[in-house]
Amino acid sequence: MNFPVPLRVPLRPSCLRLLAGVLVILLSGLLVTGPPARAESVTGGYAFGTTATCATAQGVLVGVRSPAVSVRMRSAWARAYKAQRVRVTARLQGRTPAGWANVTTSGAVRTRAVLVPRSYVTRSYRLGALPALTVPPLFRDDYRAVMRLQWYSPRTGRVEGAVTKVVGRYLTGAVTSTTCRAASGPSGIGQLSAVGTAASGQVKVTFTVGSAPMAQQVQCRPSCGNLASTDASAEGHSGRTYTLGGLSDGQPSVVDLRSCLAAHPTICSTWTSDAATPYGAIPTPTLSLNASGQCIQWAASGGVAGKQVTVVVRLDGAQIESSTASAAFARSGVQCVGYSQTRTISVSVYDSSVTSEQPVPRSAASASTSATTPAAPAKVTVGKTGNAQGMPGCFSASCAYLQVTLENFSGPVTCSAHQNNPNETDWTNTYNLGNGVSKPGWYYGWPGSQVWVVCGGVESNHFTW
Structure with a gap:
């Protein structure tokens, strides 16, 4: 089928604006040549070329930059369209254990859309550089830019085709890779030891700092105590020590340390931990x-x-x-x-x-x-002894003398005798007695009645006759 001679319509910019930091160029003067149905059925596409490099700062990967993006219309498309709208999208991906995955942090996607005139068949149309894709603050990871070119039908505005390229480049010795690798982080903390010092609430921490691509800084949890300086050179340090106070005796305390790049404090080694139990001097009981x-x-x-x-x-x-x-x-x-x-x-x-x-x-x-202990208490014990039958007023065989025993008195005391028979009265005579067993002269003869003695205010037992 023969196509009509296409009209030549000058292309001119109709809109030049900046949207969300992405330059969007729209060109007017589009003219579709040939029958619309035929134009829609044309197959073909674009040659797609780009170079992308790893943008670094102080040895740390900070972005993936595309310095130039170019497309070239295939001749079959040039016969069908006066101009073709295309869109290039750049998406940042990072390598995970499960494979490549999109990085969804802010600024991870960049796009640019333009109209490519028909004249760019034998030469490339430069879309210009896309803004750099910002790499999140990670390390020991691979990154790449996935560049996707899409072209649209001038008649319907729908996507008619697409092609994808994976770009990115860095050099390691003589090896060239198609991905960008973030700088290695610090090798971390070694030989970490936390021990009690026998000073209340205090532990002593010793550690070494491994090497890193650049100057480092030590971070500590819960704090770095009296550490003279948290700075460390790229070569690392050994024999660093500090004391950490304010802890609770008898309660295990965990000490965490890591090293970070001084210029990029979010790029750090993993935490290294050790536990110690503070203790203090034994209190006087x-x-x-x-x-x-x-x-x-x-x-x-x-x-x-x-x-x-x-x-x-x-x-x-x-x-x-x-x-x-x-x-x-x-x-x-x-x-x-x-x-x-x-x-x-x-x-x-x-x-x-x-x-x-x-x-x-x-x-x-x-x-x-x-x-x-206190001295033993004074004690008086009363009983009976001997035969008092025939003594004045005492004629029965039950007549006997009172026996008095004194203990723990400091000297002689006055003693008086007492009884509870209503037919009798208490003795009126008293005796001065000292420690030991005495038969002072009191006698008694009423069976079943009780007698007792009071010596120096101390009352004896009540003895039943």
Whole structure:
């Protein structure tokens, strides 16, 4: 089929504007030649050429840039159309364990649409450079730009065809790749060790900093304590140390460290962690004694400051109790030693064995005090002894003398005798008696009645005759 001679209509820009940072050029003067049906059935396409490079800053990949995008209309299309609208879309992709995936961060997609005149059959029509595709702040990943060219029907405005190219380039030695690789991040923290110092709430942290492409900075969680400087050279450092305070004794604390590129603080190694349990000096225990009767009651309490201890209680130097404690403790007991006895009780708290996390031994802490039991109380005991039958007023065989025993009196005291028979009256005579057994001269003879003695205000037992 012969096509009519196409009309020559000058092409002129009808609109030049900037939309969302993307330059869009629309050209008017479009003329379709030949029967519309025939034009729609024409097959062909575009030759598509582009070069893309990896944009870097201080050795770190920051973008994928396309310096030039060009298309060339195939001759079959030139016979059908005076001009053809095309669109180039650039999309950033990153390599994942599952394969390539679109990066959806802001600025990941760039587009440009133009009309390509028919005259660009033997030479390329340059669309110009697309803005750089911004790489997110990651490292050790591959990136690429997927460039897609689409051409549209001048009659219907629908996409008639498309072609895709994958572009991107970087050099590693003599190897050329079609993808862009982000700079390697810092190699990270090594030989991390956190240990308690036996200073309350404090741990000591030691570590080394590995190498990196450029100067580094150390980041710490929960903080870097008194670390003199968080800066580290690209070559790394060994033997770095700092102390971290404000922690809780006896509570495991996790210390996290990583190194980041100083110029790009979001490009970091993975966190390296170690845990330690702070502990402090053993507190001095408290000890109290209470002497009552023949016994001494004792009570001891204290803390452990974050590490297990052994609690030992002694009476006059002889151990009477030993136990361990991993938290605040309280111990108590009773020691019966008799009247008028002085005893010394002590409590000592000893540290448990050192460990890799708690390597500093602690000194023992002790408390000691003495107590004296009270003197034995004065005591009067009454009974009967001998035969008093025939004494004045006492004629029965039940007549006998009162026997009085005094104990724990400091000296002689006045004693009086008493009875409860209504047919009799109390004795009126008194005696001065001292400690020991006495038969002062009181006698009695009423069976079933009770007698008792009061000496120095101390009343005896009531004896049934």
